[in-house]
Amino acid sequence: MSHVSSHSPHGQTPHGQTPLHTVQVVGGASAGSCAHVRSLAAGLAARGVRVTVCAPEEAARAYDFTGTGARHVHVPRSGDPASVAALRVACADADLVHAHGLHAAFRAVLALTGRPTPLVVTWHNHDHTHAAGARARVLRILERRVAKAAAVVLGASSDLVDRARRRGARDARLAAVALPVPRRAGLPDAPDEEPDRLLHKARAELGAVDRPLVLAVGALERGRGYDVLLDATRAWRHLDPLPLLVIAGEGPERAALQRRIEAELLPVRLVGRRDDVPDLLAAADLAVLPGGSEPRPVLAQEALHARVPLVAAATGGVSDLVGEAAELVPHEDAPALATAVLRLLADPARRAELKNRGTAQAASWPTEDETVTQVLSVYDELTQPVPYS
Incomplete structure (x- = not known):
């Protein structure tokens, strides 16, 4: 079958050719991978590629994959025995x-066992970082199986590319993951005084009108560094005004974190999953990323785009991502984290410097269009017929 070139603009399909059909498979656990798949689906659909996104229903609701022009097929999470069967059906007529x-x-x-359909895999996270014992061994087995089966492995950071090669990947390449630039609701057409009013409203809702506001965003899971972050807040309980740490996100660790906050009287609020993170960021004095396994964390990208000074634990590929546009501290070092936050809150000149550096650093990242173009070139390699000499 002859397929339309992946680079056909505006969804146009030349006569006698059928659109390339790609199936995007996402587990739904990572905000970074879900946002990337949504961005990729939109770019592919705009270029005339037929896109099916296989993801759990909750991920589809949160990221509106169908709004990109893609078709969504519900595929349960990996623990559900029906997931492989559902995925096999969804991939029946996929070209890639x-x-x-x-x-x-x-x-x-x-x-795809027994089928010749090419498989491309993007590794977004360091899934192994916090694994030990039997779980670490299982992850290594999965990594080897996936790396050897994939036609191409794309790594979001150079260390993930190296890891894929060590696990036996035939072809592993660096492919930075670009996310949409976050937009604050209602601001583009707002009058000049509107941003200030909205920021005041956001800070008032959070209880931070006359005090510094520090923001963290992410799933409340083990390995994300929130226990270390709570330890760090103890260092500023004596300050007046008292800085408020707001953590937006949900997860299995929420109850344990809330118990600590109440028992130790920590200046911290858990506000759950939020759809207005760009507004919260705009209202914050600082953003903080205490840990995690993503080489390109969503919060780090959003903070630099939004010109919000960032304090981050130097994990994964974070230092490569932010360069000198953030305050980096050792992983799991609560005193260093607390010191960096307090120093920045007391130094408006340094905050202004980081804002400017953040803008320059964000401008150096690949755009969504460049990311889609790179992925399409990989698809073309794997699906275009090899001409006879």
Whole structure:
């Protein structure tokens, strides 16, 4: 079958050719991978590629994959035995399958067993970082199986590319993941005084009108560094005005974190999952990223785009991502984290410097269009017929 070139503009399909059909597989656990798949689906659909996104229903609701022009097929998370069967059906007429994340990729490998459909895998996270014992051994086995089965492995950071090669990948390449630049609701057409009014409203809702506001965003899970972040807040309980740490996100650790906040009287608010993170960022004095396994964390990208000074633990590829546009501290070092936050809050000149550096650093990142173009070139390699000499 002859497919339309992946670079056909505006969804136009030349006569006698059928659109390339790609299936994007996502587990739904990572905000970075879900946002990337949504961005990729939009760019692919705009270029005339037929896109199916296989993801859990909750991820589809949160990221509106169908709003990009893609078709959504509900595929349960990896723990559900029906997931591989559902994925196999969804991939039946795919020209190429692109899986995002280790567990989604492993399900794709199982679903494509016995089929010649090319598989592209993007590794977004360091899934192994906090694993030990039997779980670490299982992850290594999954990594080897996925790396050897994939036609191409795309790594979001150079260390992930190296890891894929060590696990036996035939072809591993660096492919930075670009996310949409976040936009604050209602501001583009607002009068000059409107941003200040909205910021005041956001700070008032959070209880930070006359005090510094520090923001963290992410799933409340082990390995994200929130226990270290709570330790750090103890260092500023004596300050007047008292800085408020707001953590936006949900997860299995929420109850334990809330118990600590109440028992230790920490200046911290858990506000759950929020759809207005760009507004919260704009209202914040600082953003803080205490840990995690993503080489390109969503919060780090959003903070630099929004010109919000960032304090981050130097994990994964974070230092490569932000360069000198953030205050980096050692991982799991609460005193260093607290010191960096307090120093920045007391130094408006340094905050202004980081804002400017952040703008320059964000401008150096690949755009969504460049990311889609790179991925399409990989698809073309794997699906275009080889001409006879």
